[in-house]
Amino acid sequence: EAGVAQSPRYKIIEKRQSVAFWCNPISGHATLYWYQQILGQGPKLLIQFQNNGVVDDSQLPKDRFSAERLKGVDSTLKIQPAKLEDSAVYLCASSYLLRQNVSGNTIYFGEGSWLTVV
Amino acid sequence: AQKVTQAQTEISVVEKEDVTLDCVYETRDTTYYLFWYKQPPSGELVFLIRRNSFDEQNEISGRYSWNFQKSTSSFNFTITASQVVDSAVYFCALSTRTYKYIFGTGTRLKVLA
Numbered sequence: 001e002a003g004v005a006q007s008p009r010y011k012i013i014e015k016r017q018s019v020a021f022w023c024n025p026i027s028g029h030a031t032l033y034w035y036q037q038i039l040g041q042g043p044k045l046l047i048q049f050q051n052n053g054v055v056d057d058s059q060l061p062k063d064r065f066s067a068e069r070l071k072g073v074d075s076t077l078k079i080q081p082a083k084l085e086d087s088a089v090y091l092c093a094s095s096y097l098l099r100q101n102v103s104g105n106t107i108y109f110g111e112g113s114w115l116t117v118v
Numbered sequence: 119a120q121k122v123t124q125a126q127t128e129i130s131v132v133e134k135e136d137v138t139l140d141c142v143y144e145t146r147d148t149t150y151y152l153f154w155y156k157q158p159p160s161g162e163l164v165f166l167i168r169r170n171s172f173d174e175q176n177e178i179s180g181r182y183s184w185n186f187q188k189s190t191s192s193f194n195f196t197i198t199a200s201q202v203v204d205s206a207v208y209f210c211a212l213s214t215r216t217y218k219y220i221f222g223t224g225t226r227l228k229v230l231a
Contacts, residue, residue: 033218044221045219089161091163106165106168109155109165111160111161111162112162
């Protein structure tokens with residue numbers, strides 16, 4: 001079974017530029033997550049989708065970050081304009097979710113997209 | 119409040135030694151799930167185990183074992199006869215009804231040959 005696919009793996013941009021990350025979840029997984037992981041810290045949830053609807057985006061900096069999952073499969077996370085503090089690994093993950101607010105489903109991660117803002 | 123604490127920032131052991139990674143959690147929910155993930159240098163978080171709050175049985179999988187104790191709110195992870203390939207950052211995570219997933223800050227394990 002193919003895992004969660006992400007691209008690009010690495011990106012270096014200057015501050016105030018924009019960047020987009022793509023994610024393809026595991027086939028059949030209705031729920032998709034974007035996490036931000038700053039060096040030395042644990043992953044922090046940015047946004048969670050159930051099919052193509054947003055379940056939780058409370059920690060997404062909406063003034064510069066946006067995400068979409070138009071057809072309920074692939075997703076794109078965009079940052080515009082980027083700041084130095086956005087340098088991090090952006091992890092996409094997916095899981096089965098039978099209904100909202102079920103908390104015990106195991107989530108599976110991709111290899112991440114490493115962003116450096118200079 | 120929901121919280122996961124991994125007090126050990128970094129551990130170094132010599133190959134074949136046993137090592138235990140500590141995880142302490144806080145939650146007021148009676149139903150919750152605990153997880154361990156491994157993050158090798160490549161960056162991907164690899165799922166190792168999931169435990170629900172009603173199942174306190176310890177689990178062993180090869181060289182890995184997990185000790186879940188609700189009385190102390192701990193979910194510790196032991197690697198027996200460690201190997202160089204075990205070198206990675208290990209994360210403990212908590213999932214409850216209110217919050218989705220909360221990760222600890224991770225423990226970096228270095229296994230020296």
